[in-house]
Amino acid sequence: MNDTASPAGSQDRYDYIIVGAGSAGCVLANRLTENGRHKVLLLEAGPSDRRFWVQVPIGYGKTFYNPEVNWMYQSEPIPGLNNRTNYVPRGKILGGSSSINAMVYSRGQAGDFEDWEAMGNKGWGWKDVLQTYRKMEDHALGSGPFHGAGGPLHVDDIRNAVHPLSHLYVKAGQEAGLKYTPDLNGETIEGVGLYQVTTKNGYRWSSSRAYLWPAQGRANLRVVTGAFATRILFEGKRAVGIAYRREGREAAAYANREVILSGGSINSPQLLQLSGVGPADLLKRVGIPVHHESPAVGQQMQDHVCYDYIFKASRPSLNNELYPWWGKLKVGLQYILTRKGPLSLSVNQGGGYFRSRPGLDRPNIQLYFSPLTYEKALPGVKKLMGPDPFPGFIVSVSPCRPTSRGHLEIRSSDPAQAPAIQLNLMSTNHDMQEIVEGVRFMQKLVAAPSLASVIAERLHPTPNQATDDEIAADIRARAYSVFHPCGSCRMGPDPQEAVVDPRLRVHGLTGLRIVDSSIFPTVTSGNINAPSIMVGERGAEFVLADAK
Missing domain, CATH: 3.50.50.60 (FAD/NAD(P)-binding domain)
Incomplete structure (x- = not known):
């Protein structure tokens, strides 16, 4: 009770x-x-x-x-x-x-x-942990060696619902050398793809x-x-x-x-x-x-640290749907009537995992893609996060196993x-090395044709010609906890x-x-x-x- x-x-x-x-x-x-x-x-x-x-x-x-x-x-x-x-x-x-x-x-x-x-x-x-995951899952991909069905926790596959920019991101990841991974919780998490989320x-x-x-x-x-x-x-x-x-x-x-x-x-x-x-x-x-x-x-x-590149886009993003009053009304009605649309999803839609250098036995960097940009309130200020009044998107890197x-x-x-x-x-040289390596890959990723074609303005990226020390300085100035x-x-x-x-x-x-x-x-x-x-x-x- x-x-x-x-x-x-x-x-x-x-x-x-x-x-x-x-x-x-x-x-x-x-x-x-x-x-x-x-x-x-x-x-x-x-x-x-x-x-x-x-x-x-x-x-x-x-x-x-x-x-x-x-x-x-x-x-x-x-x-x-x-x-x-x-x-x-x-x-x-x-x-x-x-x-x-x-x-x-x-x-x-x-x-x-x-x-x-x-x-x-x-x-x-x-082996033991996987069996527990399978027990707790009600996975949209169904039961199999790596997933469970019928458990309490529903896990959605959102590939058919994400914003079109998220699909361009996945394509750019492949152009930058990553393999497409349709299941980022499957046999391997390595590659680029679309995240699964806990919605139903x-x-x-x-x-x-x-x-x-x-x-x-x-x-x-x-x-x-x-x-x-x-x-x-x-x-x-x-x-x-x-x-x-x-x-x-x-x-x-x-x-x-x-x-x-x-x-x-x-x-x-x-x-x-x-x-x-x-x-x-x-x-x-x-x-x-x-x-x-x-x-x-x-x-x-x-905890995990995250570092962003933020861009204005030449195509509509979720900002165009969530910023104007009429857009809010439209997506609100869509959600109330159908339980679909932007309100039914996470803004963290694309992502993946990769190895930032040769010789590693497993991926060490996580990727995020959000087809939306937003202003964060200062901590302690009672203000909601709101989308920017222009189309935009965010690409981020986060080292997987900080020291x-x-x-x-x-x-x-x-x-x-x-x-x-x-x-x-960011108190160890290891962590700084890994995130700088992640940024170098992110530069490659946003230069890939599929993403480069929709960038209207670079708001917060370090220049490609920046030294590692200059990138590290920007990381210390802008990186943040990703709340883990x-x-x-x-x-x-x-x-x-x-x-x-x-x-x-x-x-x-x-x-x-x-x-x-x-x-x-x-x-x-x-x-x-x-x-x-x-x-x-x-x-x-x-x-x-x-x-x-």
């Missing part, structure tokens, strides 16, 4: 308490209640996701700076990006970031997960819609929105419950079996540190008694104070280097797991929502197996 009226009483007891109804938390809520044997409480700090602009796919332009549904974090100044701060949007709503993201479905490469297993995480290799029948198919909506009628599931978790309750080394605030009142709930943190890469380490679990020197500095020293909590944060590592620290013992987030992007933070409670066998073991149990404590993107040992190649949902599925399997 959904609880939007009254907080749980101080002695409310459940088998499992899940903190955070995000990409992984919604999966847990569904899987842990489907056999009917376990009583589950799901706590979410944000509101319900049954909102028009959340369910409309392109509506993420309206949730990007909306504090009702978005934590709207801000990073610390980043040395590798000229000490610029970066915006860190995170979903504060049922579905978490899967309710406000751009919906690109990218599972990562087989090698990513082979790396995870090689780091001591038994059972997280590609014109609606966003978030983790909430896929997993939580079908489960909300179950008598053994209680969903409490507006519940801001403030600390984990312990009896000795065992987690026994959660304290939280709702409507200005303090409440607590207790778990007979486990407390499961699914707050994501920002909120899970934050809650651990607030509860006295983390680096001892940090906890002492902010006046929190050390309950359990865990040096890795908040460390090893990773830069950041960290997260609470600033005080006040749960309401946002933590200090140091993304530390992960790894801040990473998985591994060593309690000094990792927070959870390969079954996602917190090292040194009992009754406590973390199931979200914070456990990634290394960031996957591409967008991280699909891997986050996969972690939710695997985490649920571990919990249920250990309950037997």
Whole structure:
């Protein structure tokens, strides 16, 4: 049932308490209640996701700076990006970031997960992970060796719906030397193609819609929105419950079996540190008694960096449909009447993966193409992203496996104070080399006949004759986080280097797991929502197996 009226009483007891109804938390809520044997409480700090602009796919332009549904974090100044701060949007709503993201479905490469297993995480290799992906998918391409059908999460193939400029982009990629890959989640992700997205029948198919909506009628599931978790309750080394605030009142709930943190890469380490679990020197500095020293909590944060080339186009782009009032009216009516058109899609339509130099064993750079340009509001400004008044498009590169590592620290013992987030992007020579190599390919890509023929004006590209140092300077001035933070409670066998073991149990404590993107040992190649949902599925399997 959904609880939007009254907080749980101080002695409310459940088998499992899940903190955070995000990409992984919604999966847990569904899987842990489907056999009917376990009583589950799901706590979410944000509101319900049954909102028009959340369910409309392109509506993420309206949730990007909306504090009702978005934590709207801000990073610390980043040395590798000229000490610029970066915006860190995170979903504060049922579905978490899967309710406000751009919906690109990218599972990562087989090698990513082979790396995870090689780091001591038994059972997280590609063979095991692929079976989980197949279990969770309801893929438009149907069931096969690399996809599943009939699962909760619908994945759309949008090749027949994208803007014509996106097809020109794919053609340009082939002209620049990449092979066409019709399935960027198939046997290989290498090549250029059109992204698959998590939509169905014109609606966003978030983790909430896929997993939580079908489960909300179950008598053994209680969903409490507006519940801001403030600390984990312990009896000795065992987690026994959660304290939280709702409507200005303090409440607590207790778990007979486990407390499961699914707050994501920002909120899970934050809650651990607030509860006295983390680096001892940090906890002492902010006046929190050390309950359990865990040096890795908040460390090893990773994220992808994106760098854009922006062009005015000589042909119509999505700007022509989404900027004028009459265009908004037209696409709005099209969506309402047919659930089709630009509002039913992501603006990230084209993309791919390639190797930026010889000798690499797998692709190391991701590509994005958007048949639209838009002005981003300054962080913290309540302004919607809006398309430019001229036709345009964006081509972007993003290194897949950066080596830069950041960290997260609470600033005080006040749960309401946002933590200090140091993304530390572009802090290694390796990362700069790879993104510069990516830019060199992007220069080749936009010079290919199919794209060159539709460029009216170059707005933000570095000249082809620019040196690597000049390109690096522009990267430091303009690159940004692409909103894939992960790894801040990473998985591994060593309690000094990792927070959870390969079954996602917190090292040194009992009754406590973390199931979200914070456990990634290394960031996957591409967008991280699909891997986050996969972690939710695997985490649920571990919990249920250990309950037997």
